[in-house]
Amino acid sequence: xxxxxxxxxxxxxxxxxxxxxxxxxxxxxxxxxxxxxxxxxxxxxxxxxxxxxxxxxxxxxxxxxxxxxxxxxxxxxxxxxxxxxxxxxxxxxxxxxxxxxxxxxxxxxxxx
Amino acid sequence: xxxxxxxxxxxxxxxxxxxxxxxxxxxxxxxxxxxxxxxxxxxxxxxxxxxxxxxxxxxxxxxxxxxxxxxxxxxxxxxxxxxxxxxxxxxxxxxxxxxxxxxxxxxxxxxxx
Numbered sequence: 001x002x003x004x005x006x007x008x009x010x011x012x013x014x015x016x017x018x019x020x021x022x023x024x025x026x027x028x029x030x031x032x033x034x035x036x037x038x039x040x041x042x043x044x045x046x047x048x049x050x051x052x053x054x055x056x057x058x059x060x061x062x063x064x065x066x067x068x069x070x071x072x073x074x075x076x077x078x079x080x081x082x083x084x085x086x087x088x089x090x091x092x093x094x095x096x097x098x099x100x101x102x103x104x105x106x107x108x109x110x111x112x
Numbered sequence: 113x114x115x116x117x118x119x120x121x122x123x124x125x126x127x128x129x130x131x132x133x134x135x136x137x138x139x140x141x142x143x144x145x146x147x148x149x150x151x152x153x154x155x156x157x158x159x160x161x162x163x164x165x166x167x168x169x170x171x172x173x174x175x176x177x178x179x180x181x182x183x184x185x186x187x188x189x190x191x192x193x194x195x196x197x198x199x200x201x202x203x204x205x206x207x208x209x210x211x212x213x214x215x216x217x218x219x220x221x222x223x224x225x
Contacts, residue, residue, distance in 0.1 A: 033213070040217060041217060042118075042201060042217035042218050043215035044215070045212055045213065045214075048212060050211070059214075097207075097211030098144060098206075101156075101213060103148075103156045105153070106153075106154070106155050
């Protein structure tokens with residue numbers, strides 16, 4: 001089934017550890033995004049990529065980095081996790097910038 | 113600075129009645145608006161959208177209204193069904209912000225059988 005795959009589904013992480021959340025899409029969408037969902041704050045954009053080889057910062061980029069080596073993959077890395085990064089992370093893609101988003105099922109991350 | 117706001121965190125409606133979810137925005141340059149529906153432990157799924165050149169878009173039981181002068185949009189669900197119980201997010205986008213989507217904080221809808 002075509003769509004977006006995120007891994008892991010959930011993770012408990014010790015503060016200070018490095019963690020990479022994986023995201024792969026098979027829809028050949030040009031644009032990809034990482035959001036975090038927090039109670040009372042909705043979905044906030046962390047980083048985005050309008051096309052392979054380019055990335056940009058969203059609303060809350062600090063503490064996160066991304067890469068877009070190819071069309072299908074858009075990993076999100078936390079270099080040194082902190083408890084405030086406890087959240088649900090959603091990867092999304094769209095055929096192009098400004099076109100409706102398709103979301104993955106999310107990664108629940110707890111940083112202790 | 114929240115550019116898209118949903119001021120009602122929750123809403124309860126009887127089955128068969130109308131559900132009205134509201135959304136306000138501050139950036140007058142937004143030109144495309146969307147509603148997403150989210151069930152627990154799942155990703156948001158697209159529900160309906162509207163371009164700024166329209167004031168209404170209808171898809172089955174779902175209708176979105178846009179009032180540009182008031183910077184307000186609303187989602188009407190008629191008739192409401194228990195399966196509509198979910199969190200609803202509105203979102204807005206404009207080329208002026210790199211085509212980034214801005215989401216509201218969400219409204220949790222409960223449809224009571």
